[in-house]
Amino acid sequence: MTTLPFQALACPLDGNPLQRQGAALCCAAGHSFDIASQGYTNLLPVQNKRSLDPGDSKEMVAARRRFLESSHYAPIAAAVSQATLAGVQAGVLSCLDAGCGEGYYLRQLAAAAEREGQTLALLGLDISKWAVLAAAKRDKQSTWVVGSNAALPVLPATLDRVLCMFGFPVYAEFARVLQPGGFLLQVDAGPDHLRELREVIYPSLKPPRNGETLTPAGFAAPTSEALSYRVEVCGAEQIADLLAMTPHLYRATAEGRARAAALTEISLTVDVRLTRFGREA
Template identity: 60%
Template sequence: MTISPFAALACPLDGSPLVHGERSWYCENGHNFDVARQGYVHLLPVQKKRSLDPGDSKEMVAARQRFLNAGYYERISDAVNLAVGAVLQGNEPASFLDAGCGEGYYARRLADALGQSRDGTGIGVDISKWAVLAAAKQDKRFSWVVGSNANLPVLPDELDCILCLFGFPVYGEFHRVLKPGGHVLQLDAGPEHLRELREIIYPELKPERPDNDDAPDGFRFVSSENVRYSLPLNSQEAIADLLAMTPHLYRASAEGREKAAALQSLTVTVDAVLRIFEKA
């Protein structure tokens, strides 16, 4: 059983099918997109960028890669893999997208789990070229794409499953590219997520928004589960990587970052909510 690159890509400029040539993807209207030496393709048009270098920086990606590869969020990944296995019926080949794939940790572990029982195709999309570059260097089983959830370079009705893990869901696009009956697995931070770290770097914590299991338009709610555990971080490096891979690094004050940098150990609460929605 194998996971191979997803091929039903769409031109980000006109939506027509892309054809994979020897060193590029191209459409019938003459738009051409080179494949990088590392194997990924850039499908985020300049006119749709909000900055010259959008998404996570090279430093953030490196911090996340070190942290995730150390296994600190393995229990989250395991929960996602079990949930995907539950929603995919039978042993037919499955296609899945990691929307906001980062450096590819969750997609790689899902491919390892699925590859034991079925064939499939996978694609990872992220707006950060540094994240996609890191993902492409680590795994060749996927189509790795620099792109946006707001304009997914995927043809309609092609995917069985979409992962959106600590990301930014765009439900209209998810609905467009999913097959009828396809599923979105959305993971969000729960109210206690990293509370101990947040208490150190912020003068006060903002009130948490209540959980909302309402299904977005075009979907029905299937289920929800909480992944929660205590996570000891026993080195200054692990604490620094955790902070660096989150938006908290830029939201915290200089004083808060100094307090975090002085820590030699810290136990934090991991609190994540995994929701499953089905395309209606």
């Protein structure tokens, strides 16, 4: 398996193709973006930032890295890799992880592709510079950029796959960058995901949302499958790491967080939905 540099980056200021020139990425209009010594590039213009340091903090990224390395979410990564590589013919498969975090799922995809002899061009994008920095330190083969799903720094119709893992989908942008015949693979929490932890931190649980998945413009009707299994999370630190990588850390009251902090072990349901949106021709 070979992981090639991703060659279809676009200037976030004017949309022109970016080419590497020394230690920078440059477009024909003269815009230049330095490649950091760790191997990533910041392609998030300051005018597109909603805060000085958007996205996950350094501490949240570290918590996610520690928890994912425990392999509790390895079945999710395996299912994503299998779905992403299914039906791939000879050639280079180009894939974007839109909201890549610290790069866990792209690293697992690269390992799966290596076992199948598939060549990849991988791009990991996240709005958190701390997440992208952590990803670039671990993986020197993939391309890593700081950017936003709302304005992907990617040329139109250049991707075979887009992954959106527990993230914030921007379907118009995903449709723009996908080639006809490519697809978006979206992973979301199911109704029972981490139910036992939620029962600890909330006074009561909201009923699950009912409703069919809509078909965004530019995509064919989606197909979906469920993945559910049990995990045993042991140790207060690992439970704290899990809570830190979920929205529940901020949604819970101080009392709820205190109840979670008192736990030393918990048996949890992992329940996710994998939805595939095919890009129409």
